[in-house]
Amino acid sequence: MEAEGALPADRAEPSADGGTDLDRRLAMALERVGHVVRTLQWRQAYTRGLSPIQTRLLLHLSGRTRPPRVSDLAAEFDVSLATVSDALAALRRKELIRREPDPADRRGRVFALTDAGERLTADLERWSTPITERLAACGEADKAAALRFLLDLVGGLHDTGVLAIARTCVTCRFFVRDAHDDPRRPHHCRLLDTPFGDAALRVDCAEHQSAEPASLPGE
Amino acid sequence: MEAEGALPADRAEPSADGGTDLDRRLAMALERVGHVVRTLQWRQAYTRGLSPIQTRLLLHLSGRTRPPRVSDLAAEFDVSLATVSDALAALRRKELIRREPDPADRRGRVFALTDAGERLTADLERWSTPITERLAACGEADKAAALRFLLDLVGGLHDTGVLAIARTCVTCRFFVRDAHDDPRRPHHCRLLDTPFGDAALRVDCAEHQSAEPASLPGE
DNA sequence: TTTCTTGGTTAGGAGTCCTAAGGTTAGGAC
């Protein structure tokens, strides 16, 4: 945690090492939030005898339409194959997940929750209740703006290669930003052929298809 | 990662397990951001031969006015004394930090960066450049709103006891929200006796003093 | 076939994180 200057700065002065003061404080705020998320997930998992990555794997497995492979999960969590393989083995020992050869290519293995895994996962999903309870007090417009801001940020970081995986609207080829005049529902999803607003932006859409040429100058 | 419904929902329908759909998606977005922060810090640290908690300790030590004790650091990072003690020992072996008995109470130990530690820390602080670079493209008003939103969230979670430590304006006894009519600088800091706006909100203020009775109904 | 390549697993090592069991120091009681 970096220190802050002696006086509150509210102008955007470009500073010595990259980013304005506001930008750096915003990054610090994101770090604080990240810490909260980590802590909440950890607490939820610990009492159930699970480790952080095991929890994240279970949560990810739940609600996937098609079961992922080891390499998918490694890319998703930005860790090595070995690490995921290890954690998956632990979950298999606890009989929370099932492993099968990928029917499409029998070198690969795909994973799915067992019934016990489903039940536990439903419980783990409650890690966020302290946050959602707190959010209930916030204004809908503020929340929609925050959602859009955060997704634009992760979308941007995905485009610059920082993040390997991002299945959010703002990186999807079906997404058309500000396609409509209606300020309530400016965006458009070409897959569902529906207009929608910031508050409906998806974080992790099952139908997501990457808009690869996002970094090209033309189009 | 929970799955999302088949249609984009932009109304605030209270859902089965706590929180509206928007609230849950916002929590997921915060998780994504947390993942990005973790990943960036990890990458910055790994090539320097440091582990995540070692990095966080170094960053925290830098720019503290008074050197913290082991128990302070444990509370800060929501881990046990043993864990911090361990990581501090590793940093001491690498001669990045110095340990001394607390002059005020010689049971305690206080820690400060060595010169080598200072130099390395200046480098580690650059973990956030991918984020700040991306933020440079965002509007100042959006960033100020996001900063305020995030700090209100961590402030709220601090009040409800989820987070032990929060040295942000919104939890400080010197902070008066919306004290002035000027929409550019509505808030007031009673310590510095200065009005300021959302964009100047601090994340980790050295002068912070906890506003304890925040949870009381009266006042 | 034989070879190359890709997808996973396993082994070994450093580090995180816990609980439990020491060692010091501080502050009272006597």
Next chain:
DNA sequence: GTCCTAACCTTAGGACTCCTAACCAAGAAA
């Protein structure tokens, strides 16, 4: 002053994360 107890920290032991490197197994190509 001496003893006791509480506070602060360190160490030990164990499960897990995370890496790299070495290893099998199955598809693809020669």
